[in-house]
Amino acid sequence: MVKKLLMVIAVLALLIPAVGCGPGPAETIKIGCVLSTTGLLGPMGEDMMDSARLAVEEVNAAGGVLGKQIELVEEDDATEAAKCLDRVKKLVEIDGVKILVGGMTSGATMASGPYVSGQEVLMVSPSATSPEISVQEWTSWVFRTTPSDAFQGRVLAQVVLDGGFTRLATMVQDNPYGVGLEGALVEALEEAGWQGEHILSIHFDQTKMDYRTELGQIKDSNPDVILAVTYCDDGIIVFKQALEMGLDEIAWLGCDGNYGPGMFEEPSCAEFMETAIIAGTRAAGPSGTVYDEFAAAYEAAFGEVPSVYCDTTYDAIKLIAQAIEQAGVYDGAAVKDALLQIGQDYEGASGTITFNEIGDRVSGTFEIWKVEKDEQGVYHNVQVELITV
Amino acid sequence: MTVNWAQILFNSVITGSIYLLGAVGLSVTYGLSGFPNFAHAEFITLGAFIGYFVAEQLGLGLPAALIVAFLVTGIVGFLCYRGVFQPLAKRGASIIHLMVASIALGFILRYSIGAAWSWHPLYFTTTWSAFDVGPLRVTGLWLWLIFVAVGLAFIMHLILTRTKIGKAIRATSSNPELALASGINIDRVIWITWFVGGGLAAIAGIFRGADTQIWPMTGWDIILPMFAVAILGGIGNFYGAIAAAFVIGLAENVGVVALIAVGLSTEYRMAIPFLILIITLIVKPQWLAMLFRRA
Numbered sequence: 001m002v003k004k005l006l007m008v009i010a011v012l013a014l015l016i017p018a019v020g021c022g023p024g025p026a027e028t029i030k031i032g033c034v035l036s037t038t039g040l041l042g043p044m045g046e047d048m049m050d051s052a053r054l055a056v057e058e059v060n061a062a063g064g065v066l067g068k069q070i071e072l073v074e075e076d077d078a079t080e081a082a083k084c085l086d087r088v089k090k091l092v093e094i095d096g097v098k099i100l101v102g103g104m105t106s107g108a109t110m111a112s113g114p115y116v117s118g119q120e121v122l123m124v125s126p127s128a129t130s131p132e133i134s135v136q137e138w139t140s141w142v143f144r145t146t147p148s149d150a151f152q153g154r155v156l157a158q159v160v161l162d163g164g165f166t167r168l169a170t171m172v173q174d175n176p177y178g179v180g181l182e183g184a185l186v187e188a189l190e191e192a193g194w195q196g197e198h199i200l201s202i203h204f205d206q207t208k209m210d211y212r213t214e215l216g217q218i219k220d221s222n223p224d225v226i227l228a229v230t231y232c233d234d235g236i237i238v239f240k241q242a243l244e245m246g247l248d249e250i251a252w253l254g255c256d257g258n259y260g261p262g263m264f265e266e267p268s269c270a271e272f273m274e275t276a277i278i279a280g281t282r283a284a285g286p287s288g289t290v291y292d293e294f295a296a297a298y299e300a301a302f303g304e305v306p307s308v309y310c311d312t313t314y315d316a317i318k319l320i321a322q323a324i325e326q327a328g329v330y331d332g333a334a335v336k337d338a339l340l341q342i343g344q345d346y347e348g349a350s351g352t353i354t355f356n357e358i359g360d361r362v363s364g365t366f367e368i369w370k371v372e373k374d375e376q377g378v379y380h381n382v383q384v385e386l387i388t389v
Numbered sequence: 390m391t392v393n394w395a396q397i398l399f400n401s402v403i404t405g406s407i408y409l410l411g412a413v414g415l416s417v418t419y420g421l422s423g424f425p426n427f428a429h430a431e432f433i434t435l436g437a438f439i440g441y442f443v444a445e446q447l448g449l450g451l452p453a454a455l456i457v458a459f460l461v462t463g464i465v466g467f468l469c470y471r472g473v474f475q476p477l478a479k480r481g482a483s484i485i486h487l488m489v490a491s492i493a494l495g496f497i498l499r500y501s502i503g504a505a506w507s508w509h510p511l512y513f514t515t516t517w518s519a520f521d522v523g524p525l526r527v528t529g530l531w532l533w534l535i536f537v538a539v540g541l542a543f544i545m546h547l548i549l550t551r552t553k554i555g556k557a558i559r560a561t562s563s564n565p566e567l568a569l570a571s572g573i574n575i576d577r578v579i580w581i582t583w584f585v586g587g588g589l590a591a592i593a594g595i596f597r598g599a600d601t602q603i604w605p606m607t608g609w610d611i612i613l614p615m616f617a618v619a620i621l622g623g624i625g626n627f628y629g630a631i632a633a634a635f636v637i638g639l640a641e642n643v644g645v646v647a648l649i650a651v652g653l654s655t656e657y658r659m660a661i662p663f664l665i666l667i668i669t670l671i672v673k674p675q676w677l678a679m680l681f682r683r684a
Contacts, residue, residue, distance in 0.1 A: 042508075043509075174654040174655075174656045200649070201652070202649055202655060203653075203654035203655065203656065204654070204655050204656065205654070205655060205656035205658070207610055208655075208656075208658065208659075209600075209601040209602070209610070210403075210404055210600075210601075210641075212396075212400040212403065212642075213396075213397055213400045213642045213645040213646060214645055214649070214655055216393055216396050216397065216400065216526075217392070217645070217646060217649050219393075220391045220392060220393055221391075233510055233602065236510075236512070236602065237601050237602065243519070244517070244519045244526070244528050245519070245526050246519060246521070246526050265510075265512055266512040266602075267512075267514055267516050268516045271516070
């Protein structure tokens, strides 16, 4: 018995130095990175992670920060908001990370925000777009290198106003992203003195994939314009069933979530998008020299052109590295203050970044896109115009 | 707000038809083998992938896909029972052991399917033209689904009432000991139900896949309402499961209208059939089963 007890104590004693050291004064500067490299957004998350790796490589090649190399501690939240918080806790408590890039979705960011602010850890999201994030108590600890959907809402509102539409219906994901963008559009329309009416609002479950009755309700309410806020997989089903239910004669609006070639894998969806979507929006990096350099480096490293939110992920790492250098110390609060100073007219891959006092970008450049079919019968997203708001 | 009730009823029949095809096998094997088979979700998924393989990769069309997927998945269902559950049951495994084993088997099947095909969603490339019939909007696929579901239910009914094996299944279902004493080969009866249950699940998978997408979670995404159907219809009760499939399909679709009318997210649509289920279980557990019990 005594022997066994001694064994246990001996084993525990072995653990003590490990715990004691913990994060400690390491030889590298750790930057956490929680993205969704598996799950619904897996393909997008993989590309974003590649952009983060590229940025870290470049910073390290140029001598790192504070004389040390940056170590990117990668985590995957499997496109689940709750898991993102779990991974963030792991980064902070086990790896001793003080600054991290993530969460990828608005839901993941909303779940992690209260925790990081309590721990005085700085989080920079490259792709959480919900306007709801800006009004949270903890928002000053969460910077965003992508513009808030308040701006995307304004761009969409402009499309509605220009088209002279007066009966709006919305079919959006029931999460902070979908509900947030819907709210941003309605608010922007009200601000502009729109004379129309928001006649129907549907918040759907993105895994159910049986939307006939929802779409039938939209049809019966007789709108002249419909906003669809979806991701790729659920968006395909919404548009396919909308075609089947005969909603292709109404004008539809798309958004960043249903942009991209993945949508055209299902032929009915592609056909619907070409005929019914009069305009979609997405955050777009203006084609400046910084973006071109980034895109060339990305293509050289990974053999494909960067997709959505790759530029904002790259900028997030670059900004953090500069802010740590400026702060001169690896500490959440100090780097946060430094980031506010660095992030003024900063020329990034995703355009000119200027943060307001809560770490949101004060303007954004958006692309209006449409879907077109070429002579070979292949569908493409084409840019209609760029709008800076 | 105008509501096209004819369309809602029709949508309910579409939803209900998928549930019917998926839940009948789940309910009958649950009844005969005495445990809920969670790997039934993977029978649905496997059927969808085999259907995709036959219809798209081999280009043989939907009818061939339905037949091949029925047979292959039916055999997989039989093998799962013969190879995993029957030996466990013979060694005295309880319902909990069998249930956990079925979850494990489901994982193995799901990830094997993912490795064999892909985790990236696949789509049937056939586009079904839509047309209006009076107030109804229908597509060829939806009509096919309803025709196949109702047709198979009718064939099952004929087999259960008119054939020797059907009578043996009913006898085993209502009293296994007595059936055994009467000289019925119970093992064979159970094998046949696992084969047919797996085959029907495959048909459900193909239609779900053609209506939406095919990926390794196809079956898992819709297994929950199917359990609701099996329980509401009475475990092991074939006619109960048919009725319950349409009751739950209707509850979900009327639920969507109601949720939109009160301004709630349609994400709560699944709460409505489960509310019905809970109320039924508390108030009168046997009512639906009694309504459809055959002598």
